[in-house]
Amino acid sequence: MRFQILGPVEAWQGQTQVLLGGPKLRTAFAALLLARGRVVSNSQLTSLLWGEVPPATWAAQIHTYMSRLRQSIGPAAQVIRQRPGYLLRMPSVRSPHETALGRQVTVDFLEFERLAAQGRAAANAGDAAAAAEILRAALATWIGPVLGGVTDPLAEYERPHLEETRLSVLEERIEADLALGRHGELIAELIELTTAHPLRERLRGQLMTALYRCDRQADALAVFQEGRQALADSLGIDPGPTLRNLHQSVLVNDPALAHRAQSPTAGTADVGTPHVPPPAPPADFTGRQTQVSELKELLSAPGKRTGARAVGAIVGMPGVGKTAVALQVAHGLSAKYPDGQVFVDLRGSRSNPLTAAEAMGEILSLLGRGKAGLPVGDERRGELYRGHLLSRRALLILDDVADEAQVRTLLPGVGGCGVLLTSRTRLSALPGIRPVSLGAFSPADAQQLLQSIVGAERMAAQPEEARAIIECCARLPLAVRIAGSRLAARPQWPLDRLTTRLADPLLRIGELRIADLALSDVLASGYDRLSPPARRALRLLSLIESPAFSTWTAALLLDLPLDAADDVVDQLLAAHVADLVPDDGTGQPVYALHGLMRSYVRGRAAADGSAEERREALERLNRPTRVSYRGDECADDRHQWPFD
Structure with a gap:
């Protein structure tokens, strides 16, 4: 069976369309698909189906829609009632027998994401031809205006995100075509795209590049002026640094803009400088001046510190702006690293983080060494990696570090290279490194x-x-x-x-x-990376009225000895989802959950834990016989358990 939302919301059994009913039923179906196996609450469904004024019979109507949906899609997928709402469970294909029975389910937007990831991987490996072909196949999964036939609340909420994803993949496909020398074929398509999306600077830059390579320098400059005017009229801003730099390159006929055909042995030469620059810092970068200055001073003199490496680290909770600070720091250090800067996303917060060996291959490739002929064994690859860095002065920006083990072998021993790490964990086990911790904005x-x-x-x-x-x-x-x-x-x-x-x-x-x-x-990626005890602690701590808590409070909620509760709280601190707050006068450490993470985890509590667990935890906390952690009377008992 095939489910689609990248066009009209439909379901197909082979060549036969499955009747889904009217807009409300299609909306419920699309919402369950987009949830990717997570529960869609009744309140969310109500808002998506009827907006701010639901009918009095909304609960009965949702139940009816789900019953009809079960009848329509049959055994291919399961619509499951799971409080506080519903989820759609699609079985994985475990055998050819199941495929023959028609139990294989494909979803067009999941297929689009799979192909897009393959295309990006091919582009990163330097295979522009494969990248262009795979990304073109990904875009072919779109057959019309997305989420056709659904009600307005869902369409208004989801369409911008899906359309932005499509445009990003389209830009990547055009980039691959430019690398293959297809600039002449791209001009008409790019003119149409920049007309439809006048504020997308990457598309405008691609059109300028294609025009320039077709000996149309004046037209390329005119395209820049049109974009600058459009940005000024719409947003009151100037083009970003990437487009401004491209404009300057066109003005001076920079030879680097000319197309260079890929050779079969591309990537094997050791040119010593990165061919892919790091991303630019946000144009509206705000605050963090103290942290930026501290890191710039640390990384300004690589190779000149006696017995110390020039390694900086930025740590903090998800969404606090670690990568933005790293890029701002790197932008101000370009003159200090004549061999360039290398940016590698280590994917530490995702399910497939890079291994140290994979990261070495990425760094060597970006430094011009290429991946062809790299040793397979970790030890030999590490020797090549350290030797390659020894004679260079480059800044390595290693973003989204999972933990110390992932980067320990990536840190150069001696030489002129600097390293800037970002991570959601403390990285306190890396010797000689004092991380800069980011909190909320002032x-x-x-x-x-x-x-x-x-x-x-x-x-x-x-x-x-x-x-x-x-x-x-x-x-x-x-x-x-x-x-x-x-x-x-x-x-x-x-x-x-x-x-x-x-x-x-x-x-x-x-x-x-x-x-x-x-x-x-x-926030989900931060929560999901915690250990099961830390996730449980976060869920239960989010239930109490105040965001502040002590180790004693955690011990009562979790039904743990103090030492064990202290270890769990330390995990929350290490993941930056809780912070130590100023002393409240009791002499006991007091912590606080971040407000948005607390709100998010409260929403997860019903799905990830049981009502009985929550009830028992609050009963323990509110038990009249519990020992207070305040005052000297607890000083001699604070390591005893239970407190009754």
Whole structure:
């Protein structure tokens, strides 16, 4: 069976279309598909189906829609009632026999993502021909306007994100075609695309490159001027550094813009400089001046520190802006590293982090060594890697480090290379490294970031609402950016429209989403990487009225001895989902969960734990006979358990 949402929302059994009914049923079906096996709550379904004014019979109607959906799709997938809503479970294909019985289920947007990932991998490996072909196949899964036939709330919520993903893959396919010398064939397509999307700077840069390579320098410069005018008229900003640098290269006829045909042995030469520059820092980078200055000073003199390596680390919770700070630091150090800068995403927060050997291959490739002929064994590859770095002065930016083991062998011993790490963990086991920890923005920095996105005039018109939005975002940079982007995308909205939507802590996380930025995805990756005891602790601690808690509170909630509870709390601190707060006068350490992570985990508590577990935990906490952790009377008993 085939399910599709990249066009009309439909289901097909072979060549026969399955009847799904009207828009409401299609909307429920699409919502379950997009949830990727997670529970879609009744409140979410109600909002998607009827908006802000549901009928009195909404519960009965949802039950009816789910029953009809079960009848329509048959045994291919299961619509399961799981409080507080429903989920769609699709079986994996375990044998040819199941495939023959028609139990294989394909979903068009999952197929699109699979092909897109393969295409990117081919591009990263330097195989532009394979990348162009695979990415073209990925784009072919789109057969029309996405989410056709669904109700407006779901379409309004999901279409921007899906369309942004499609455009990103389209840009990558065009990049592969440019690498293959197809610039003449691309001009008409790129003119149409830049007309439809005048603010997408990458498309405009690709059109400028194609025109320049077809000896149309004047037309390439005119395309830049049109883009600059469009950005000024729409957003009041100038083009970003990448497009400005391309414009300068066109002006001076930079030979680097000319197309160079790929050779069969491309990537094996040792040219010593990276051929892929690191990403540029955000144009609206805000705050963090103390941390940026500290890291720039640390990394400014590679190879000149007696007995020490030039290694900096930035740590903090998901969404706090670690990568942005790293790129800002690197941007200010370009003159210190004449052999270039290398940016590698180690994917530490995802399910498939790079191994140390894979990361070495990526770094060597970006430094011009290429991947062809690399030793297979970790030890021999490590020797080659360290030898290659010994005579160079390059800055390695290793983003999203999983843990110390992933990067320990990636740190150069001696020489002129610097390293800048970002991670959600402390990295405290790496010798000689003192990580810079990022917390939430100050109110002033959060205000500045929101104003840079929304505009000073709208902020001045409703200053109290602006401050309320910032506090709803807990001054987390990613959350502030998403909130600002939602307002920028809807200039007709007054600020209090978004304030109202963010008011409910349980719904707030779902509102902080636009295009391919979803706060829930970022927080989920942080939660999912915790150990089961730490996840349980986070769920139960999120239930108490105050975000602040002591080790004694955690011990009572978790039904653990103090030492064991302290170990679990330390895991939460290491993952930056909890922080040590100033002494409250009791002499006991007090911690606090980050507000947005607390809201997110409260939403996960029902799905990941049982009601009985939550009830028993709160009963232990509220038991009248429990020993207080406050005052000297506890000093002699604080290592005894139980407290009764």
